[in-house]
Amino acid sequence: DTGVSQDPRHKITKRGQNVTFRCDPISEHNRLYWYRQTLGQGPEFLTYFQNEAQLEKSRLLSDRFSAERPKGSFSTLEIQRTEQGDSAMYLCASSPGGGRDTQYFGPGTRLTVL
Amino acid sequence: ILNVEQSPQSLHVQEGDSTNFTCSFPSSNFYALHWYRWETAKSPEALFVMTLNGDEKKKGRISATLNTKEGYSYLYIKGSQPEDSATYLCAFYGSARQLTFGSGTQLTVLP
Numbered sequence: 225d226t227g228v229s230q231d232p233r234h235k236i237t238k239r240g241q242n243v244t245f246r247c248d249p250i251s252e253h254n255r256l257y258w259y260r261q262t263l264g265q266g267p268e269f270l271t272y273f274q275n276e277a278q279l280e281k282s283r284l285l286s287d288r289f290s291a292e293r294p295k296g297s298f299s300t301l302e303i304q305r306t307e308q309g310d311s312a313m314y315l316c317a318s319s320p321g322g323g324r325d326t327q328y329f330g331p332g333t334r335l336t337v338l
Numbered sequence: 339i340l341n342v343e344q345s346p347q348s349l350h351v352q353e354g355d356s357t358n359f360t361c362s363f364p365s366s367n368f369y370a371l372h373w374y375r376w377e378t379a380k381s382p383e384a385l386f387v388m389t390l391n392g393d394e395k396k397k398g399r400i401s402a403t404l405n406t407k408e409g410y411s412y413l414y415i416k417g418s419q420p421e422d423s424a425t426y427l428c429a430f431y432g433s434a435r436q437l438t439f440g441s442g443t444q445l446t447v448l449p
Contacts, residue, residue, distance in 0.1 A: 228381070257437075266342075266427050266439030267382070280436065315382070323431035324370045324389055329382040 226250055228330035230316050236336045237306055244302045245333045249318030256299050257327060258291055259315040267315055273299060306337045340364055342430045344440035351418050352448050358414045359443040361428030365409035370431040373402055373413055376442070377424040385413075385426075418447040 229248045237243050249256045254275055259267035270289070271281045275296035284290070288306075293299040303310055313334050317327040343362045351357050363371060373385040386395040391406040399416045415422055425444045429437040 264441060266429070266441050267437075269436040269438065272436070283436070323435060323437065324387060326384040326387055327372070327437065328384065329374075331379075331381045 228316060228318055228328050230314075230330040230333050232333060233331060234334045234336075236338065238338050239306060239308060241306055242302065242304045243306055243335065244300050245314055245316075245335075247299045247301070247316030247318075247330060249298070249316070250328055253318035253320050253328070254296075255319045255321065255325075255327075256293055257317045257319075258299070258301050259317065260285070261313040261315055261332070270301075303335075306335075308337050311335055311337045340430060340432065340434070340438045342428065342438050342440040344426075344428060344443050346443060347441065348444040348446070350446045350448060353418060353420060355418050355447075356414065356416045357418055357445065358412050359426055359445075361411045361413070361440055363409050363411070363428070363430040363438075363440075364432065365407060367433035368406045368409075368430070369433070371404055371406075371411050372429040372431065372437060373411070374427040374429065375424045376427060382427065415445075418445075420447045420449050423447045 231246045257272040258270040261267045273293040288304045291301045313332045315332045317329045319325040319327045345360050371388045374382040376382040388404040393404040402413045404411045425442040427442045429439045
């Protein structure tokens with residue numbers, strides 16, 4: 225399968241713990257995006273990478289959130305000291321190029337913070 | 339803060355009915371308008387990327403139109419089927435170089 229994959233699909237954690245999610249984009253895609261989606265809302269942009277460079281991170285929700293894309297391949301999103309308000313679906317997408325290109329989404333990671 | 343609005347929020351139709359939804363977005367700094375379909379427990383699926391005023395796109399029974407001057411797009415589904423049940427999302431891409439999504443229209447097609 226050559227689509228976007230995310231791991232894990234579900235994560236339950238206790239408040240205060242750190243969590244890390246992984247995204248594997250479509251292999252020839254240069255751009256990789258992270259979004260958060262909460263109930264009743266559309267996906268909310270968090271950050272994106274062009275190859276290994278993180279070009280926009282001002283929309284990350286707080287300094288507890290960080291993302292990496294070493295070697296321009298897979299990416300990780302880490303949330304430190306999780307809070308109940310972090311409970312959401314975290315989506316990853318990839319595209320060949322910029323905003324006029326279709327973004328292909330993964331199935332998401334559902335995070336529940338107890 | 340960009341405002342992307344979708345209406346209606348939810349819609350129930352009978353199998354065979356045709357239906358349409360609206361997406362409104364800023365008319366300035368426009369680069370592209372994306373439409374996605376998101377079925378429960380699946381990945382959001384791209385339907386269309388529209389870039390030119392007056393664009394019309396079609397994929398099977400689904401079509402979309404774009405008016406960038408007044409800032410709206412319509413998505414039409416002809417002869418709705420139960421498998422069309424999903425949330426339909428539009429997303430604006432402008433000079434901020436990021437997608438801003440609406441809250442979606444949740445469509446339920448009753449057999």
